[in-house]
Amino acid sequence: MSQGAAGNPTVAMIQAAFTHHQLPWRYINLEVAPADLPAAVHGALAMGFRGFNLSMPHKVAVIPLLAGLGESAKLIGAVNCVVRRDGAFVGENTDGKGFLTSLQTVIDPRGTNVVLFGAGGAARAIAIELALAGIRHLTIVNRAMDRGRGLVDALRAGTPTEVTFVPWSGNYVVPSDTQVLINATSIGLYAPEARVPVAVESLRPEMVVADVVFNPPNTRFLDEAAARGCTTLDGLGMLVNQGVIGVSYWTGVTPDAAVMRRALEQALGLAR
Structure with a gap:
């Protein structure tokens, strides 16, 4: 969930992982205004979302809306990846x-x-x-x-x-x-x-x-x-691997990082 998320190359990268591993999943951009964040999080939980990523300005504001935080997310004080665990949303930080x-x-x-x-x-x-x-x-x-x-x-x-x-x-x-x-x-x-x-x-x-x-x-x-x-x-390695970790959190499948990197490079116009 993000503001102004249109054109985010992360979508292409993660969707490529789903396609490669024949997972019937979708990763989509949802633009959420700060005032609507609580409703969006509650709605995602109600609709069965397995998780989602967040960009600024939601990385800190989402914390009170979650059931808990992973160790590093707690120390960092920010969340960029939310995962459904035991029927509740838990915040992680996959950047580091x-x-x-x-x-x-x-x-x-x-x-x-x-x-x-x-x-x-x-x-x-x-x-x-x-x-x-x-x-x-x-x-x-x-x-x-x-x-x-x-x-x-x-x-x-x-x-x-x-x-x-x-x-x-x-x-x-x-x-x-x-x-x-x-x-x-x-x-x-x-x-x-x-x-x-x-x-x-x-x-x-x-x-x-x-x-x-x-x-x-x-x-x-x-x-x-x-x-x-x-x-x-x-820096592409960091971006790819945080995506790998997110997909693994959500699906239980460790995706092929090389497939994700190729998709990211293509989305960024860097592919040769």
């Missing part, structure tokens, strides 16, 4: 889980030192999931000090991970012991030339560098990291 699944294809994050750019919704979801996955130390780098320190406080209160906040000004110099560097801001989204302010010379070949930006998938940030010999991870 999707990123973690993508990251695990190139590195086991347990015990690693991670630097995360940003402290907004995506960054918060990723930070929580990384902490729950057992990273050793997380450095939050953000321009807005209040938001950055707020995320640090949430992580310290809800997880055992060591966390540090660093105000972002100028080109950030990545510490040499960093194993994973993540851009969780919107810098570069639909803007191929946009530059993440990082000291490129501080990037080392042994680092994994990831970006949540999915269009274009090859951002300037990732291109600069690849030129320094880093292993790179684009």
Whole structure:
């Protein structure tokens, strides 16, 4: 359920999974005004919906309307995926889980030192999931000090991970012991030339560098990291894997991620 959801490529991606696995399901856009959210949630439950996704501005407002929250959704304080369990709706957050699944294809994050750019919704979801996955130390780098320190406080209160906040000004110099560097801001989204302010010379070949930006998938940030010999991870993986997790929650079937990625690339006009 979302406002202004028309043209959402997620529809094509998830419907492709249903078709591929011969599931007689439909994933549709429903535009719901904030004032109508309670009625929409109650109606979905009454009509037998197995679940749904939410976009802003509903991710927080939906929480009082649900029977419970998953562990990470509770810590993140936002829901993007609702699942029917035992006749009631439960809120989950699959954004961070999707990123973690993508990251695990190139590195086991347990015990690693991670630097995360940003402290907004995506960054918060990723930070929580990384902490729950057992990273050793997380450095939050953000321009807005209040938001950055707020995320640090949430992580310290809800997880055992060591966390540090660093105000972002100028080109950030990545510490040499960093194993994973993540851009969780919107810098570069639909803007191929946009530059993440990082000291490129501080990037080392042994680092994994990831970006949540999915269009274009090859951002300037990732291109600069690849030129320094880093292993790179684009934002399409996060988007696909959060969809995989949602479909699995709803149907009990683990869908083919490759099928979903092809459908997503086609919907975004990225297919070759």
